[in-house]
Amino acid sequence: MYAVEPYARVEVADFRPDAPKYPDVADRSVSGVLGELQAAGYVETRDVLQEDAGQTYLSEGRTVTAVHVVRPFALVGVDYRFSREANSRAIRYGHTYADRWEITERAYTVPAGWYLVGETGDFTMDLVGVAGISGDSDDLLCSLFEIEGFGASTCLAGCGSCGMRWSAESGSWHFRPDDCDADAWDFDDAAEIDDESRTVACPACATGRVGFSIF
Ligand SMILES: [Zn+2]
Structure with missing residues (x-):
């Protein structure tokens, strides 16, 4: 060429x-x-x-x-x-x-x-x-x-049942409570990881599912 x-x-x-x-x-x-x-x-x-x-x-x-x-x-x-x-x-x-x-x-x-x-x-x-x-x-x-989503530097996690929210930064998988009194947790310790829905069992209420969004 x-x-x-x-x-x-x-x-x-x-x-x-x-x-x-x-x-x-x-x-x-x-x-x-x-x-x-x-x-x-x-x-x-x-x-x-x-x-x-x-x-x-x-x-x-x-x-x-x-x-x-x-x-x-x-x-x-x-x-x-x-x-x-x-x-x-x-x-x-x-x-x-x-x-x-x-x-x-x-x-x-x-x-x-x-x-x-x-x-x-x-x-x-x-x-x-x-x-x-x-x-x-x-x-x-x-x-x-x-551009929305371009940074990909913040990961938000939230439970649909109890409403607890967490966030992680800069590629870390350690989630800290985001303006609520839930405990921090690590993705590696999460239970019932579902690849299809991309959710895990909620570490706070145990019955709800936690979903993720990346910004
Ligand atoms: Zn929950």
């Missing part, structure tokens, strides 16, 4: 595997592609957020990267193949370039501006979305955390 100037007239010959005219930005990961685009001078990136699941009530880690596209670009996909002759050269010499290739796709131009790239995962990251944003990324983190 190559980055080219928007509206550039590209020809098959521009993508000779031994001497491509354009920077190859292909990589297995999103961050790898962004790194290649940055090295080619198309974008500048900045980590906005990097969290692993242990710091919050997230099921997996997440990252948000601010990407400033300083020069618009388009991506061109090229498919390389080896002829039988090239294959036997590869066997004989251990390495050879593909001798057949074709342009398989050309993506729309990515205009200059600011973008947010969101990924989730623990070891390998999956792209969840790209959003164009207006202006600088300075206030970005604040506005992200204004």
Whole structure:
């Protein structure tokens, strides 16, 4: 995958595997592609957020990267193949370039501006979305955390029967009473954990069920 100037007239010959005219930005990961685009001078990136699941009530880690596209670009996909002759050269010499290739796709131009790239995962990251944003990324983190549920830093627990409420913070599973005179408790000590309804037996009244919500 190559980055080219928007509206550039590209020809098959521009993508000779031994001497491509354009920077190859292909990589297995999103961050790898962004790194290649940055090295080619198309974008500048900045980590906005990097969290692993242990710091919050997230099921997996997440990252948000601010990407400033300083020069618009388009991506061109090229498919390389080896002829039988090239294959036997590869066997004989251990390495050879593909001798057949074709342009398989050309993506729309990515205009200059600011973008947010969101990924989730623990070891390998999956792209969840790209959003164009207006202006600088300075206030970005604040506005992200204004989205309901984005923080995932507080876990509220409440019983539907006795009305007791608890809260836990920053990924901890120790629940302290929230403005009521119930005792604190730990999730590990909870009884009758029901995965389907995501409730546990109420440690205060024992008959009710405690449900959770994360903010
Ligand atoms: Zn209760």
